[in-house]
Amino acid sequence: MIEISHVNKWYGPAFQALKDCTTSVARGEVVVVCGPSGSGKSTLIKCVNALEPFQEGEIILDGIKVNDPKTDLPKLRARVGMVFQHFELFPHLRIIENLCLAQEKVLGRSHAEAIAKAEKLLDRVGLKAQANKYPAELSGGQQQRVAIARALAMDPIAMLFDEPTSALDPEMISEVLDVMVDLAREGMTMMVVTHEMGFASKVAHRVIFMDQGEIVEDALKTDFFGSP
Ligand code: ADP
Ligand code: ADP
16 A cells, blocks of 8 residues: 655755655555654654655655655645644634535545534544534643544545644543544544554554654554564
């Protein structure tokens, strides 16, 4: 589903953020990316949906070459859900409108279709009652669940998470992780940058460890954490 081959990326002429990164994520696989701050985790997943360009190597997403000038990037990005540390909801739009906007503008769904999908997903993440509120009226954990629902509304082929729980108060972390665990169980292809080793040991199929821009370990979970 996601094939990353020999990717080198520089920020500016001198700083190499990714060094010969090669890995892949199979359909239905959950891969956790961990490593110290500044090791390139966020950069790596941003390269997957072309939020960051890279200079060398190749990334192929569901058969489409990401770093090909002919690739329609907005269309490609719409097919990959991305959830960030800061929820990045549109503050001036109600929750339900946050979920409908891209469905209508990018996928061309009718308003009725978009609303139906949005309501179903809000129900799924336990936030049906918040549909008409604004993001600022919700807790951080609720906003992050909305962000996940918004990404799912696009029927993504894979989901990328960049430290989805790092900005949350401790008591809100599990409500977000629970949604991610459900997604993983349903067979969603996921790449997750996180420091939540509980999630990694419970849900990940593989764990990638990065250090100074390199993938220094890429192991089956059982190898990474030791046998159960
Ligand atoms: P991580 O997600 O592992 O914390 P990042 O991928 O965010 O690491 O960053 C990797 C390195 O690249 C860090 O040294 C960071 O400061 C640098 N970096 C990230 N984004 C930029 C940018 N837009 N311009 C320059 N350097 C950047
Ligand atoms: P993340 O943890 O998601 O990488 P950061 O807080 O590290 O987020 O970075 C926030 C933004 O600043 C990102 O867009 C990143 O690309 C950019 N950034 C990070 N490090 C640097 C840097 N050294 N120089 C310029 N921009 C940077």
